[in-house]
Amino acid sequence: MQTIVLGSSSITRAQILDSFGIPFVQRHCDFDEESLRISVPSHFVYHATKGKMQSYLEKWDLDMPVVCADTVVCADNEILRKAKDKDDARRILKKQSGNKVSILTCMIYKSTQYELIDLSSTDYIFSPFDEKALAMFLDGDDWKGKAGACMVEGFCKQYIKEVIGFESTAMGLCAQKLLPFLPQ
Numbered sequence: 001m002q003t004i005v006l007g008s009s010s011i012t013r014a015q016i017l018d019s020f021g022i023p024f025v026q027r028h029c030d031f032d033e034e035s036l037r038i039s040v041p042s043h044f045v046y047h048a049t050k051g052k053m054q055s056y057l058e059k060w061d062l063d064m065p066v067v068c069a070d071t072v073v074c075a076d077n078e079i080l081r082k083a084k085d086k087d088d089a090r091r092i093l094k095k096q097s098g099n100k101v102s103i104l105t106c107m108i109y110k111s112t113q114y115e116l117i118d119l120s121s122t123d124y125i126f127s128p129f130d131e132k133a134l135a136m137f138l139d140g141d142d143w144k145g146k147a148g149a150c151m152v153e154g155f156c157k158q159y160i161k162e163v164i165g166f167e168s169t170a171m172g173l174c175a176q177k178l179l180p181f182l183p184q
Contacts, residue, residue: 065111073148122165
């Protein structure tokens, strides 16, 4: 399989490509997604990904196929960004407790032959979070810097009642949809 470029500094996205045996190199692209003033989750994640790809192409040649992606966590159609502080983290996590949480990932794969734009969603149905466990989680640092204030493979894992979609989508890159487009 030919090497592709991951237009991202994301460790998690790199781990996804590794786990699917996709050879890649990583090149960071500069795009300030915080500059977007879009409240509809699917629109936000699409425009953030489009901005990342545009930023990548302004900096680098298309010497190898490239994939850029963005992910948002949402509940009740509200984007749950990274928590600003402990109180914001509590509000975000309480919104997820006992609720359906959707994790939307948009990816754009571009080569000289193809352009794939995919918007996928993985939905998690959570049981209500235990208040004591939530308080202990908030006393630590694991919620810091995480969209939705947690990762489904972390604190939220024990509360998952049902999952609808691909785990790779929830982690930040839908490898199952990318694989058929990769050059052999």
